[in-house]
Amino acid sequence: MLVIKKKIFPLILFIGLVSTIIGCKTLLAPEYDKAIVETVTSTSEKTMSFLAKVSEGTSKSNFSEREKEYNDLIGAYDALKIKAKARPIPKNTATKKINELLETRGNSLSEDYPSAFAFEEISKTLKKMKETDNESGLKPTAVEAFKGQIETFLDQALTYESFLKR
Template sequence: MKYLNLSRSLYYRFAYLLIVAAFVAACATQLAPSYDASIFDGLTASNKDVQTLFASLTPAVSSKTYSARKPLYNHIIGQLDALEIQARSRPIPSPITLERANTVLSSNGLGPLLNDPKFTDFPSARSIHDASETIKNMRLADQRDGLRGAEISAFENQTAVYLAQAITYEAFLKR
């Protein structure tokens, strides 16, 4: 009879452990937001449009010809602002995910993504926002005074860094 009670007790303990293990396995923690192909594709398209804009700027452009560039500025800014909203609509990434993405960026010679809780906890959204702000500032300078060589290069380099950060992070999520 003792043997039967011991066997039954082990059986219940084993069943309990199986139930707990199944419950824990079902509660998987997501370390990173889900990959969203529309964000990645949108960033790729925006990058092409940004590069087209910079390619259209000769060593200097006059504010008198700004109206010809205005639609492209507006298109790029609209794209980037829409992508920022999409990127913000996903779950917040874990610090581990951000650290891994920054390792990839560092190995490519790019600065780290910033996780600024006052603005957003979404690294690619921050980079997209900063790229949009850079293009907005460029549009304003172009409209007011036109753009010249070093100024064009500064805007181009700054925008390229922000877009590279966002594209790298989104590609990292695809893994």
């Protein structure tokens, strides 16, 4: 009987430990936030529409007609950055895996808050675009360059936020 107890005890201990571990909820990444995804989706649509509108280039003389759209878009991405950073983020392999996925696409994010970093970069790009538009207008090639940079960061943000929906 003592021999059976010695053989069964480690098995019972192992099963108990596994049960305890399975019952624990570990935060591997920030919580998925549907509101952030919905906002970035609608804001990205507005951004792409705005970029299409100015794709043929702009003139400094009518910058005031576009200034409100710039401000609205910049404000929206700044607000998204704040919302994304409001979530706690753990240090673990899940966030590392997300960056590995992005690196395979030619992108990577080194910040603790990948989508917040991307939103900040989009905002900076729009600010630079606005400044250039105000000072001298935009040539079609400049619009394409700004658009390419915005698309890269939108891809990063959407990839990260979509990954969180698990």
